[in-house]
Amino acid sequence: MTDTYQEVHQQPAVWRETAAMLASRSTRIGEFLEPILAQPDLRIVLTGAGTSAFAGQILAPALSRALRRRVEAIATTDIVSNPQEMFAENVPTLLVSFARSGDSPESVAAAELAVACLRSVHQLVITCNADGQLARKHAADPSALVLLMPPATNDRGFAMTSSFTSMLLTAWLILAPQQDLQLADQLATATERLLARADELTQYATRRYERIVYLGSGPLGGLARESALKLLELTAGQVVSYHDTPLGFRHGPKAVLDERTLAVVYLSNDPYTRQYDQDIATELRAAIGADNVLVVDAQSGDGDSALQIEGAYGVNDTLLALPYVVIAQLLALGFSVALGRTPDNPFPDGEVNRVVQGVTIHPLRS
Missing domain, CATH: 3.40.50.10490 (Glucose-6-phosphate isomerase like protein; domain 1)
Structure with missing residues (x-):
C-alpha cells in the first residue's frame, strides 16, 4: 500500500480530527478573528502555491458571499513576482496562508511582502508542518495565528491530498459565519x-x-x-x-x-x-x-x-x-x-519536487 493511497483513504478520519482540534481552540480562534473581521474595510486574501492556491480559489467565491465582503484568492507565486500590484490597495488585510510544508520559498516571502507593503496586516497560517518556516516564524507573532492540522496531514506522498482537504475544511469552518462543526462528520x-x-x-x-x-x-x-x-x-x-x-x-x-x-x-x-x-x-x-x-x-x-x-x-x-x-x-x-508510475514519487529523477526548489527570492526595492 502506498503512502498516497493511505493519505487519500484517511481523509474522513482526518476531517473529524480537524473538527475536534478547532473545537478545542475555538476560544483562541474567536479572540483572534472577531476583531479583525469586524473591520468594515477589511480585505481577505487567501494564498498558497499550486494545490494550496486552489484551496483559496474554491473558498473565495463562497466566503465572499457568506461574509458579504471582498475575499480574493491570490497565489503566493503572483504575490512574490508582483507584490506592489497584488497589495496596491493599502487597506487592513487578513492574509490567510495555506501551506503543507510551510517551507516553499514563495510561502515565506509572500507573508513577508505583505508586511512590507501594507500598513495593517494580520496573518492566519493554516499548515500541516509544525517545523516549517511559516509556522515557526509566526508562532510568537501577536498579529498572527498558526493553526496546525493533524500530523497525519503532512502528506509523505508527492501530491497533496489530506493536507489539501483538511486546510480547506478548516478555513471554511472558522471564516464562514455560524458553521456547525458537525458538518465535518457529515x-x-x-x-x-x-x-x-x-x-x-x-x-x-x-x-x-x-x-x-x-x-x-x-x-x-x-x-x-x-x-x-x-x-x-x-x-x-x-x-x-x-x-x-x-x-x-x-x-x-x-x-x-x-x-x-x-x-x-x-x-x-x-x-x-x-x-x-x-x-x-x-x-x-x-x-x-x-x-x-x-x-x-x-x-x-x-x-x-x-x-x-x-x-x-x-x-x-x-x-x-x-x-x-x-x-x-x-x-x-x-x-x-x-501507467506503471509510482504514485508516491512520480518524478524519481527530481524534475518536479514535493517542496519546490530552485526559486530565488529577489529583494523588493521601492
Missing part, C-alpha cells in the same frame, strides 16, 4: 461511503484515456483546477488534463475533445448554477458518448448522474468539494498505477 460519513465504492472508478483507468477534462462552476471551478493538477502530478504528465467552467468550456477549450477524452462534470448543489452544469453534461454526452462522461452529483433522483455522493445533499459547494476531490484523487491514483 462529510466524513459521505466520503467513507464513496471510498467503499472506489472500485467503480477503476474502469476509467483501464480505458487508457489520453485526455481528461474537469468542469465545475463557482467554487467547483477551483476544484476542477485541482483535479486536473492531481492527474498531471500522479501520471507525471502522461495523461493530459484540462479544467474549465461549464460555460467557459464552449468558448474555445471544447476543441480539446476527441475520442480518447474523459469528461468529468461536477454538479453544483446550488439549484440555479446546476442548470448550467447539467446543460454541459448533456452536450458532452452527445459529443463524445455517455460512457466517456462522468457526472458527479450529491443529489438523488437525477437520472443523469453517473456517481452520486450520498449524504452531501444541501451542503455549500465549497464543502461539497471535499468528497468531490476524493474522486479526482482516486482517478489520479488509478491512472498512475495503470
Whole structure:
C-alpha cells in the first residue's frame, strides 16, 4: 500500500480530527478573528502555491458571499513576482496562508511582502508542518495565528491530498459565519461511503484515456483546477488534463475533445448554477458518448448522474468539494498505477519536487 493511497483513504478520519482540534481552540480562534473581521474595510486574501492556491480559489467565491465582503484568492507565486500590484490597495488585510510544508520559498516571502507593503496586516497560517518556516516564524507573532492540522496531514506522498482537504475544511469552518462543526462528520460519513465504492472508478483507468477534462462552476471551478493538477502530478504528465467552467468550456477549450477524452462534470448543489452544469453534461454526452462522461452529483433522483455522493445533499459547494476531490484523487491514483508510475514519487529523477526548489527570492526595492 502506498503512502498516497493511505493519505487519500484517511481523509474522513482526518476531517473529524480537524473538527475536534478547532473545537478545542475555538476560544483562541474567536479572540483572534472577531476583531479583525469586524473591520468594515477589511480585505481577505487567501494564498498558497499550486494545490494550496486552489484551496483559496474554491473558498473565495463562497466566503465572499457568506461574509458579504471582498475575499480574493491570490497565489503566493503572483504575490512574490508582483507584490506592489497584488497589495496596491493599502487597506487592513487578513492574509490567510495555506501551506503543507510551510517551507516553499514563495510561502515565506509572500507573508513577508505583505508586511512590507501594507500598513495593517494580520496573518492566519493554516499548515500541516509544525517545523516549517511559516509556522515557526509566526508562532510568537501577536498579529498572527498558526493553526496546525493533524500530523497525519503532512502528506509523505508527492501530491497533496489530506493536507489539501483538511486546510480547506478548516478555513471554511472558522471564516464562514455560524458553521456547525458537525458538518465535518457529515462529510466524513459521505466520503467513507464513496471510498467503499472506489472500485467503480477503476474502469476509467483501464480505458487508457489520453485526455481528461474537469468542469465545475463557482467554487467547483477551483476544484476542477485541482483535479486536473492531481492527474498531471500522479501520471507525471502522461495523461493530459484540462479544467474549465461549464460555460467557459464552449468558448474555445471544447476543441480539446476527441475520442480518447474523459469528461468529468461536477454538479453544483446550488439549484440555479446546476442548470448550467447539467446543460454541459448533456452536450458532452452527445459529443463524445455517455460512457466517456462522468457526472458527479450529491443529489438523488437525477437520472443523469453517473456517481452520486450520498449524504452531501444541501451542503455549500465549497464543502461539497471535499468528497468531490476524493474522486479526482482516486482517478489520479488509478491512472498512475495503470501507467506503471509510482504514485508516491512520480518524478524519481527530481524534475518536479514535493517542496519546490530552485526559486530565488529577489529583494523588493521601492
